[in-house]
Amino acid sequence: MAARDYKQELEVLIMRSLSDGASDIHLAAGRYPTFRTASALVPLMNLSVLTPEDTAGFLNELISPEFMKRFLEEKQIDFSYDFYGKGRFRGNAFFQKNAISIALRAIPVTIKSITDLSLPPILEVFTRKKQGFFLVVGPVGQGKSTTLASMIDLVNHERAEHIITIEDPIEYLFLSNKSIVDQREVGIDTKTFKTGLEAAFRQDVNVIMIGEMRDFETISTAVTAAETGHLVFSTLHTNNASQTIDRIIDSFPGEQQAQIRVQLAGSLIGIFSQRLVPRIAGGLVPAYELLINNNAIAHVIREGRTNEVDVILETGTKDGMIDMNRSLADLVRRGEITLENALIYSSNPKGLSRILQG
Numbered sequence: 051m052a053a054r055d056y057k058q059e060l061e062v063l064i065m066r067s068l069s070d071g072a073s074d075i076h077l078a079a080g081r082y083p084t085f086r087t088a089s090a091l092v093p094l095m096n097l098s099v100l101t102p103e104d105t106a107g108f109l110n111e112l113i114s115p116e117f118m119k120r121f122l123e124e125k126q127i128d129f130s131y132d133f134y135g136k137g138r139f140r141g142n143a144f145f146q147k148n149a150i151s152i153a154l155r156a157i158p159v160t161i162k163s164i165t166d167l168s169l170p171p172i173l174e175v176f177t178r179k180k181q182g183f184f185l186v187v188g189p190v191g192q193g194k195s196t197t198l199a200s201m202i203d204l205v206n207h208e209r210a211e212h213i214i215t216i217e218d219p220i221e222y223l224f225l226s227n228k229s230i231v232d233q234r235e236v237g238i239d240t241k242t243f244k245t246g247l248e249a250a251f252r253q254d255v256n257v258i259m260i261g262e263m264r265d266f267e268t269i270s271t272a273v274t275a276a277e278t279g280h281l282v283f284s285t286l287h288t289n290n291a292s293q294t295i296d297r298i299i300d301s302f303p304g305e306q307q308a309q310i311r312v313q314l315a316g317s318l319i320g321i322f323s324q325r326l327v328p329r330i331a332g333g334l335v336p337a338y339e340l341l342i343n344n345n346a347i348a349h350v351i352r353e354g355r356t357n358e359v360d361v362i363l364e365t366g367t368k369d370g371m372i373d374m375n376r377s378l379a380d381l382v383r384r385g386e387i388t389l390e391n392a393l394i395y396s397s398n399p400k401g402l403s404r405i406l407q408g
Contacts, residue, residue: 071087139155184281185294202283215234322339
């Protein structure tokens with residue numbers, strides 16, 4: 051029996067995923083190859099159920115021998131995969147039931163603009179700041195990286211700056227335009243987010259993009275960078291603005307929390323939270339919340355009264371703030387999403403119902 055050509059099989063799968071517009075590919079032993087298309091998981095039942103040998107063969111084609119060694123030691127790994135410039139994927143491989151599983155998330159080759167992504171134009175204001183700390187937050191798979199990429203690329207096309215990204219793995223590829231863009235991958239170009247961020251201070255950098263803040267050391271260094279004249283963008287896996295502020299402060303030891311409150315109050319410029327909601331016409335549309343750090347927000351952060359953030363945000367429309375429920379209500383009124391989905395994606399369904407009835 052001829053040996054399986056996993057490289058060719060993988061390429062056929064990827065080509066089909068691109069033509070089907072799949073956002074994700076799942077490869078696991080004991081299951082059919084599966085695509086996620088428009089939020090639904092679709093098993094490819096015209097193909098064979100995968101074996102442990104199949105998933106191992108696919109992973110050998112996706113990552114380098116060095117990464118494979120690291121994967122076997124750590125039992126999981128993040129990686130990126132470029133498909134001949136036609137498609138790019140963020141991947142994660144892991145063991146389950148002593149067999150390899152792989153999840154691949156499609157990353158568009160073209161970086162879309164803020165307008166193309168149906169995001170609020172006010173986001174452009176934050177890309178034109180000279181310094182400060184801006185966060186894009188939300189659960190996994192809600193478009194945080196895509197939003198961040200659109201903001202970084204706007205800086206790249208509007209201003210002559212030195213931009214450094216620190217990512218794990220590198221997702222969108224930026225082509226230097228007016229700016230110089232250097233992209234560093236954790237584990238390949240720098241050991242950790244923290245070491246890459248600390249090195250940036252010696253690299254004449256203006257704008258820093260941190261793919262994800264995972265520990266208080268990285269957060270602390272990022273806040274310091276924003277305080278010392280840099281424009282810093284990053285993401286966190288939190289549900290909303292108030293939870294994000296709490297998560298940042300709570301990540302520090304108790305004796306350091308008063309200091310980080312003061313630093314955050316002074317350096318934060320905004321927090322953008324988003325959800326991708328199924329659109330009635332097909333596809334997904336973003337609903338979002340935008341917190342802008344005005345005097346009232348800075349005051350409650352310094353005083354440790356973050357329970358008041360949501361009220362300030364809901365009443366801060368005149369300052370440009372956007373409340374998630376109002377964003378969802380607007381999508382319902384425009385016929386973009388169903389009321390049922392709006393209620394599912396709202397953290398305060400009763401409040402949303404009141405807005406829609408008002």
